[in-house]
Amino acid sequence: LAKTTQPISMDSYEGQEVNITCSHNNIATNDYITWYQQFPSQGPRFIIQGYKTKVTNEVASLFIPADRKSSTLSLPRVSLSDTAVYYCLVAQGGGATNKLIFGTGTLLAVQP
Amino acid sequence: DGGITQSPKYLFRKEGQNVTLSCEQNLNHDAMYWYRQDPGQGLRLIYYSQIVNDFQKGDIAEGYSVSREKKESFPLTVTSAQKNPTAFYLCASSPSGLAYTNEQFFGPGTRLTVL
Numbered sequence: 001l002a003k004t005t006q007p008i009s010m011d012s013y014e015g016q017e018v019n020i021t022c023s024h025n026n027i028a029t030n031d032y033i034t035w036y037q038q039f040p041s042q043g044p045r046f047i048i049q050g051y052k053t054k055v056t057n058e059v060a061s062l063f064i065p066a067d068r069k070s071s072t073l074s075l076p077r078v079s080l081s082d083t084a085v086y087y088c089l090v091a092q093g094g095g096a097t098n099k100l101i102f103g104t105g106t107l108l109a110v111q112p
Numbered sequence: 113d114g115g116i117t118q119s120p121k122y123l124f125r126k127e128g129q130n131v132t133l134s135c136e137q138n139l140n141h142d143a144m145y146w147y148r149q150d151p152g153q154g155l156r157l158i159y160y161s162q163i164v165n166d167f168q169k170g171d172i173a174e175g176y177s178v179s180r181e182k183k184e185s186f187p188l189t190v191t192s193a194q195k196n197p198t199a200f201y202l203c204a205s206s207p208s209g210l211a212y213t214n215e216q217f218f219g220p221g222t223r224l225t226v227l
Binding site: 034042089100103104105 | 219223
């Protein structure tokens with residue numbers, strides 16, 4: 001399973017765009033990149049998943065360069081409620097047979 | 113209202129006692145998972161089950177046991193053999209193999225404190 005490296009923490013202000021980068025140098029051909037969000041004392045929540053180039057949904061964008069050795073989660077115009085831990089995971093797609101490894105994540109602190 | 117429920121939210125037990133954590137889902141998902149989270153740490157996989165009557169050990173299965181007699185239920189027993197059981201326990205489920213998605217749906221968690 002590919003190991004990921006992401007910053008331990010980041011600070012931002014309300015209304016700013018936040019970009020969290022994750023390194024995954026040994027990503028395999030069948031691996032997908034997935035991001036989760038976790039608030040204190042709650043279970044993680046799926047944000048977005050991608051394989052290459054760019055993926056966008058209603059809450060975030062995921063940018064993946066051609067070599068796929070890194071990825072960037074982009075949160076547009078963050079608010080105080082976006083303060084949470086964000087996890088980057090790399091794993092083979094497939095739901096039930098998949099083992100996900102959650103590292104320590106990135107603690108994003110959004111200030112007024 | 114579909115989702116995953118875990119009960120209780122808080123649980124206290126004396127050292128040396130076994131304790132069972134409940135996890136139920138009505139999402140019709142085949143796969144279910146148990147994770148443990150310690151303060152300031154990520155999640156670590158304890159056990160997972162792909163289908164009824166089948167389950168596999170995760171990375172930290174020692175001192176834990178599970179059963180999967182029904183699709184909806186995946187209870188976790190923390191035995192007295194678990195050296196440091198105080199933690200936040202999270203249950204999750206996911207659909208099986210319909211698409212290459214790594215989306216798991218998590219319950220609200222049970223915070224277990226062993227005194």
